[in-house]
Amino acid sequence: MSRDEPTGGFDARIDPPRFLFLLINSRCNLKCEHCSFWHTDDADKANYLDRAGRRRVLSEFAAMNPAGAVVICGGESMLDLEDYFDVAGHCRSVGLTCLSVVNGTRIRTDAMAERMVTEGPHEISISLNSHRPDLHDRTRGVPGAFDKACRAVRLLKAARDRTGSTSRIYVMGLIFDENHRELEPFYDFVLNDLKADKLKLNFLQPSFGDTEVDHFFAAHHKMDPDDLVAEIRRCDERFGLGLNPVWLANVRMYVESIAAGQHYEKGWGAPTRTRAHICNTYERNVMVDHYGTARLCFSTDFRGVPLRAEGDLRKFWLSANDIRCEMRKCNRLCGISHSVRRIGSTLSPAAYSLPVRAPAEA
Template sequence: MELPPPLFLFIQTNKRCNLRCEHCDFWKLDDADRARYLGPARRHEVLAEFAGMNPLGSVVICGGESMLDLEDYFHISRTCRELGLTCLSVINGTRVRDEATAERMIREGPHGISVSLNSHRPALHDRTRGVKGAFGKAVAALRLLLAARAPGGDTGINVMGLVFDENYLELEDFYAFVLDELGADKLKLNFLQPSFGQMELVDPFFAAHRDVDPDRLVEVIRRCDQRFRLGLNPLWLHQVHMYFSTLRACPDAARGWGSHTRTPEHICNTYERNIMVDHYGVARLCFSGSFPGMRLDKPGDLRLFWREAEFVRAAMRGCNQFCGISHSVRRETSTCASRRPAALFPAARPAAGVARIIPLHADRGG
């Protein structure tokens, strides 16, 4: 079977952030080693090579807060537009402060923009995001972006929500705020998982906020599906239930990424469709450094990595870590309308060992 091309290229721009989110450690980092980052010229070559592999592919701009570096941010989005690629981005909204910036985002920024919100309640968002006033800035950014988009415009403007113990029973009000009061295109649900960039042995947020009753969560989501006509995917909903059933009973959740607990079902397929390129130009099939990657030193290396990484895919087919529920990597999409084929690759063959180490608006759910 011929290897299908990747669907998404995730490209990281920076490591710092201007919020202090409890579920992320990136704000504790900095860009002191920026001199080692992938430069604009080489980044353009990587994007062009990806376009050659899949002219219909999508590029996702990643951070930190990627909009803290506007020159890099708009260089990527403009390059994607020039190459005919779809560009996507999740932002915290703090840098979209005025009409001019919002208009620039619509004119030359990503084709799909998601603003992160942890809740429709300002106090909960601000507390978990670690900065007072963060909610107001995020909502203001959404309103500015929606106002800047011309009627019938094709820029997707969404909200990316985090679901955890303090807000899961309020999802119906959350949907109403996002879809009806703000008028955004979608509320995309991301679920609690080990903290991004976890730097310590203990992950306090993951451990403290996992008490989500899977039965009640599914009941609430089904009610939202009926009320807002979301067209949700029942397979995805089953996996959400399974995920939180496992997480709620997890005996070592305080270890976060170091937890030995695994989901009983394999719910990730990032290795079938994604390439993640980090700040230094190292390509991987997921965000984790647990699997081998390859440095993209010269033209042709992206194709080489994708073609030669089958031994990595074989190992990843047995990975059942909690991050499999992430919006970026989960096998099942939340809506039936956006559902991908069940499998892009043939069934995994047992791996005998590692041979070598390679140094937008049709539905309202997410």
């Protein structure tokens, strides 16, 4: 029997996927300069994987890995609240951990915040580009976006306190040229003013491809690696972050790799690559797009398989070693992303340990 051949139960020689990334929409209500989702409109939604199909995929994933985690993806996924809470609710019903990153604009009331911490994801991250309102609003393309994001964090914190929920409330920060020397006040604002549980750092990557000019990446990719690493180390010491030195070395390598690149305006179409291979999405992740096609990466350059029936997810995972072999040679800039990088940013808990799951609900 080959290593990829399906058996009656899960093949013990191949670890099951740990994370399933499920895209539910492809539009946004902000106009972020570093993102392309607000350029799309879900015009083809009639052909998306329907609610029953998403539930089928989630249930199959739970059978493959009862301790797995699901990441709700968009666009701004909270623009489709019925779909959003259906995914979160089904995750809870089958015992999966659910995670989500949103821009905070739909969390405007106590009632919505309470619904989020009791019915929504177990881990909720609000995107924030800076502790400076002007920088966040300018790069997010909509005046007032900073105030809405901060209000969302505060509403979620208050709702968690009222309800006794165990939901984690994080901030996800985008790091680029204009804020990479300001991480200490950024951490101070997030941890001591907003009082979020954590600030996660995501580093600027391309957003656009061969046919579209990536203006933001071209203009804002330049970061001084010495200044950035020194700033992160100061934050680690001041706030007791317990950062992983291997991750920090990868951050330096990533910034230096970008500096050695060219044709930044081509975005993903540029030839720039990281010096070292730092991704392992192919060992632990499945990405399921709007149409129900499964891949081991968000990139469509690698083979995908439509999930049309029960058992298709498992078959794909067990028969994907050709994709894994190809991806082990990939050094694209997305390797630094939270979603795919091999090394976690902190030493404890262990890299990519899953959040504590709430008990499965009836």
